[in-house]
Amino acid sequence: MKMKWVCWLLFISPISWGSNQLVVDIISSENFSQRYEDFLAGRHVLDVDTFHPTTKGSHIEIIEMVLLQQALFLGGETRQVVFNPKPSVNILEFSDLIAGESLILARSVWHESIVDYRGALFISEPIVEVGEYEAGLYVTKRNVALQQTPLSQLRQLDVVSNPRWAVDWRALMNTDLHMVSFIGPWETMLEMVESNVVDTMLINFSVSDSLVLTFEGKEYVPIEDIKVVLPDSRHFVVSKNHPEGEQIFAALNRGLHVLKQRGIIKRALTESGFINKRVANWQVANAKMVVEVD
CATH class of the missing domain: 3.40.190.10 (Periplasmic binding protein-like II)
Known part of the structure; x- marks a missing residue:
C-alpha cells in the first residue's frame, strides 16, 4: 500500500499540473493562506503524504484544502487549484453555489446543512464519517x-x-x-x-x-x-448550475474514492489530530x- 502511494507521488511532480487554473472559493473571513503555506513547508501539495500539524488550533481546514486538490488530480483534473477568498461564502449560506456563481468550496460542510439543496448541489463522498467528529x-x-x-x-x-x-x-x-x-x-x-x-x-x-x-x-x-x-457527516459540495460542475464533481468523487481506498483520508484525519487519540x-x-x- 505504502509503495503504491510513493510511486504515485513520484509520478505527479509539479510539472504534471495543467497550464490552466481551477478556482476554488474559500471563506474570506477565515483566510488560511499563511497556515496553509506553513503546513506545506515548501512541499508541492500533491507530494504531501504526512499530515502532522505545524500550528496550534484546529487543523482540519488546512487538511481539507490538501485532500481536495489531491482528490481532483487523482480523478483526472490536472489544472492548478487557486483559492479565491470570497466575502459571500460562509458556512451557512450556499447561494453562490446554487446560482452557479461558485463552482466548489475548499471546505467540507455538514450533510444536514445541504441535504435540502440536492437539486442544485452535488454532494461528495463523506470526508468525515458520522461519529468521527x-x-x-x-x-x-x-x-x-x-x-x-x-x-x-x-x-x-x-x-x-x-x-x-x-x-x-x-x-x-x-x-x-x-x-x-x-x-x-x-x-x-x-x-x-x-x-x-x-x-x-x-x-x-x-x-x-x-x-x-x-x-x-x-x-x-x-x-x-x-x-x-457531532452526529453528522461532512462533504465537499459542487454546484450543479456551474458549467463545469458535473465534470468537477465526477473527478472529485473518483479521487476521493481512491484516497479512501488507500487509507489516506483516515490517515490525514488522524495525523492532523482531528481524530484525537488523546480523547479516545x-x-x-x-x-x-x-x-x-x-
Missing part, C-alpha cells in the same frame, strides 16, 4: 475547578452556541448542559467564556499535546474526560444520541 467543552484555563467538572454535574453549567449551527446545537441539546443561544461571531462567543458570562463553549479539540487552545494570548482547555460527538476513551456527554445515530 468530536469536540471538547472548552473553559478558561485559569478556572481549574471548572476543568474538573464531572459528567454528572454538567447540568450546572451554561454553554453558549449558535442555533444556526444546527449540528452543534442538536448535539448540545442532547447533553445536560444549560443552553445559551447567541447568534454572532465565534470570537464573541469565546469572549463570553473568557469574561464568565457563560461557562463553556463547544470547540474542536486543539492539536497541542495538552489540548490547550490559545486565542489572542488567552488560553482555554477542555473539561477533563468529557467530549461531545473520554466519556461522551451526548452518548444516548450517538447510540440512536448508530
